[in-house]
Amino acid sequence: MRFQEHPSNPTEGSPRQRMAAQIREHRSRAGLSVTELADIVGYSKSSMSRFETGDSRVPEELCPKLDAAFGTNGLFTALFEMLRNVRFPDQFLDYMNLERKAEALREWAGFRIPGLLQTPAYARTVFREADRGATEDEIEDRVDARIGRRTIFDQSPNPHFAAILDESVLRRWVGGPAVMVAQLAALLPMMDHEHGTLQVLPFNRGEQSLSEATQIVIELQDSTSLVYVEGSASGQILEDPDVVLARRRAYDRVSAYALSPRESAILIRAVIKEYEE
Structure with a gap:
């Protein structure tokens, strides 16, 4: 009966249930x-039980251990990658494929904190507001997928990100003052770091x-x-060389008028104080 409640077919159920059913x-x-x-893969029995019921997210590092234990030749590693991207629009999946291959990424964020820089709490609020009908498991899967995009910085070579x-x-405000304080504080180490820079364009x-x-x-x-x-409801990849050049020049112009990383950090700290008052 329990197997019927948690389908084994990887195309059925929530992403977390798919992984649980496969295990x-x-x-x-x-x-x-x-x-x-649990003994074979080095986790506790209680943790493994939660992975099998879908009550806990399967960590990425467990997947190759499962493949070794079951002799599944990379199945769980591939399944994790597939589920990492679940519920993203097709055009954003195309972008993420390019993101993993990028030598450099230069992002203008005019509405939200860039996805690569979002805290789980901030991302959770964004996804919940975007889809009020989503279940908590679906929201958590999307948060996991977004946070998982940061693995591009573990690549060698890793991309320059500005x-x-x-x-x-x-x-x-996204999620209230506490969420915003934590999110803005998380930006500060990224202002001028090994992977790139972060700037703010003031009003x-x-x-x-x-x-x-x-x-x-x-x-x-x-x-x-x-x-x-990307706009409020759609996104597209532009390939025309003339359009790309114009867009890159527009980004460079904004960068020239933006605050330096040091000045941007000062502004961010001031905004944090405002949220804390």
Whole structure:
């Protein structure tokens, strides 16, 4: 009866249920108890039980251990990657494929904190507001997928990432003051770091801002440049060389008028104080 409640078909159920069903099915085929499998992969019995029921997210590092235990030749590693991207629109899936191959990313954020920089609490609020009908599991899967995008910084070589935030992004409440304080504090170590820089375009230079909510200049390792633009309900990848060049020049112009990373950090700290008052 329990197997009927948690389908084994990886195309059915929530993403977390799909992974849970696969673990249960392959453990059963291998003739292992939950305790035996937990001992093999180095997790507690209680943790493994939660993974099998879908009550806890399966961590990425467990997947190759499951593949080794079941002899599944990369199945769980591939399933994790597939579920990492679940529920993203097709055009954003196309962008994420390019993101993983990028040599450099230069993002303009005119409405929200860039996805690569979002805290779980901030991302959770964004997804919940975007889809009021989503279940908590669905929201958590989307949060996991968004946070999981940061693995691009663990690549070798990893991409240079620069971002410019409109000041309105700092001041637009998402999740309330506590969420905003934690989110803005998380930006401070990113102002001038090993992967790139972060700047803020203040209100008094707003005439230089870009029109889209999001624009990302993507530079690939073969020297190809593309641009991903996103509005409130749609996104597209621009490939025309003349359009890409114009978009890149527009980004460079905004960067020239934005505050330096040091000045941007001062502004962010001031906004944090405002939220704390």
